[in-house]
Amino acid sequence: RHNYWANRGIPSTPALPVIGHAHQLFLNKYPWEMFERDYKLHSRIGLYGRYEMFSPVLVVTDPDLLKQILVKDFDNFTDRRPFGSQPGSIMGSMLSNMSGEEWKTLRSIMTPTFSSGKMKRMFDYVCTNADSLVASCLKDAQNNLFLDMKDKCGRFTMDTIASCAFGIEPKSITNEKPVFAQKADNFFSMTPYKLVRFVLMFMFPKLFNALGLKADTADVDFFRDVVEKTIKSRQQNNRQRGDFLDLMLNARETNDDDENLSTKSANHVLTNHTVLAQCIMFLIAGYDTTASTLAFASHLLAKNVKEQQQLREEIQELVKKEGELTYHGVMEAKLLDACINETLRLYCPAATGERICTRPYKVPGTEVTLMPGDLVQFPIWSIHRDPKYWTDPETFKPQRFLPDNKTNITPFTFMPFGMGPRNCIAMRFAQMEAKVALAKLLLSAELQVVPRYEDIILDSNSFLLRPKDGQKIRVIPIKQE
Numbered sequence: 001r002h003n004y005w006a007n008r009g010i011p012s013t014p015a016l017p018v019i020g021h022a023h024q025l026f027l028n029k030y031p032w033e034m035f036e037r038d039y040k041l042h043s044r045i046g047l048y049g050r051y052e053m054f055s056p057v058l059v060v061t062d063p064d065l066l067k068q069i070l071v072k073d074f075d076n077f078t079d080r081r082p083f084g085s086q087p088g089s090i091m092g093s094m095l096s097n098m099s100g101e102e103w104k105t106l107r108s109i110m111t112p113t114f115s116s117g118k119m120k121r122m123f124d125y126v127c128t129n130a131d132s133l134v135a136s137c138l139k140d141a142q143n144n145l146f147l148d149m150k151d152k153c154g155r156f157t158m159d160t161i162a163s164c165a166f167g168i169e170p171k172s173i174t175n176e177k178p179v180f181a182q183k184a185d186n187f188f189s190m191t192p193y194k195l196v197r198f199v200l201m202f203m204f205p206k207l208f209n210a211l212g213l214k215a216d217t218a219d220v221d222f223f224r225d226v227v228e229k230t231i232k233s234r235q236q237n238n239r240q241r242g243d244f245l246d247l248m249l250n251a252r253e254t255n256d257d258d259e260n261l262s263t264k265s266a267n268h269v270l271t272n273h274t275v276l277a278q279c280i281m282f283l284i285a286g287y288d289t290t291a292s293t294l295a296f297a298s299h300l301l302a303k304n305v306k307e308q309q310q311l312r313e314e315i316q317e318l319v320k321k322e323g324e325l326t327y328h329g330v331m332e333a334k335l336l337d338a339c340i341n342e343t344l345r346l347y348c349p350a351a352t353g354e355r356i357c358t359r360p361y362k363v364p365g366t367e368v369t370l371m372p373g374d375l376v377q378f379p380i381w382s383i384h385r386d387p388k389y390w391t392d393p394e395t396f397k398p399q400r401f402l403p404d405n406k407t408n409i410t411p412f413t414f415m416p417f418g419m420g421p422r423n424c425i426a427m428r429f430a431q432m433e434a435k436v437a438l439a440k441l442l443l444s445a446e447l448q449v450v451p452r453y454e455d456i457i458l459d460s461n462s463f464l465l466r467p468k469d470g471q472k473i474r475v476i477p478i479k480q481e
């Protein structure tokens, strides 16, 4: 049963009996490295096959084919593999884990959360929290040789998503015990038990359910309590902020008699349970990826002194021109954009992407017809570091993303937020949040590498790229003129 790829002329390295290539996940230091060896062997061809037990998986590395699958033929690949789908589970009801029409309807309800108008309104909340982050860094820098930037930035991203989307103020940045941030961190931190649980839930959902394991963990229950209280208080006060929570509650309460078809299907999708699930997803998803990005960016700039100074000068120039840091200024800053992009190229928090085939699909240029349920993976980490697309790929060179050079980048070789209609729904928000925090930090402080912490060490127990044991750097206040 491991002849599927050979019979169709698709390269595949020899599989082990029964388990196929599933063992690759455990042979490497990091999960995303399981693609490295086969990527190097087969990327010239643009695709290769592997097996998870007996199930064939197509790994796509060719940028044109990726564009085809993720964008042009998206209707054949609308879903990811089901994750945490148990009756009544919060995890299974999150947008990220939904499929088919339910996903489509919910995605269209949630998309306006990050419209340009809403982003501009959220900018002030982001700035307030970024100011608290900088103040906290400067204060702690007085008594500490170095700061843990992952911890600091995690508190910032938690406070920012909570205030922007829900009007909650956890005050994680100033709190000695930042419960919200700690709970979100717990969700992503893997112990060996959690890792096994995660692999079972992801790769062997039937076995996971048969063992009576629960998809929702205690951390999810904590956020369920927070969101339930927030919804109750908002309904009692009858106040509208025009934020994500209002958007969800208003869509849920739209009258059932409405003749508008899309509203009817929205009512069908939006139960109390699904509203709750999306809110919890935002609090959790809003925390880790952006915090790690900021921690990685701080470290890379601490290490690359020239780039750090050039970026500081760009931001100082902006502030001089506009009187303060404005939404427009932050979004237009070219080097700031390039530094965040280069950070995400080298350290993309979500290192692997995947889609499930939802309609039979003949893969262009091959004899393969994928059937509904077949899995397609794309190794983002390997593509981001492929010397075919990036000269000197291991080196931090933000200049690659400056407008003059950007046109040299092969489309679909840079995809830290995924691509196509099912890409990261909060991409523009995450970019704005990271840019504001980094800009404010650089205006007030110089970032330096700490001896013994010169390199980024990644957490090998995580499926997301996260710094292991935080990300330590030295923060030196800049004397204001």
Ligand code: HEM
Binding pocket: 095, 096, 097, 107, 161, 281, 282, 285, 286, 287, 289, 290, 293, 348, 349, 350, 353, 354, 415, 416, 417, 418, 419, 420, 422, 423, 424, 425, 426, 427, 429, 430, 431
């Ligand atoms: C630097 C920060 C972030 C990165 C690198 C990132 C990356 C990603 C990636 C790679 C995907 C999968 C896309 C695909 O399959 O094509 C994704 C999906 C998603 N992200 Fe993000 N993300 C970030 C921040 C956020 C934030 C702040 C939120 C929420 C507030 C968020 C919410 C989501 C959701 C809900 C999905 C699932 C979308 C769907 O299935 O329709 N992300 N993200």
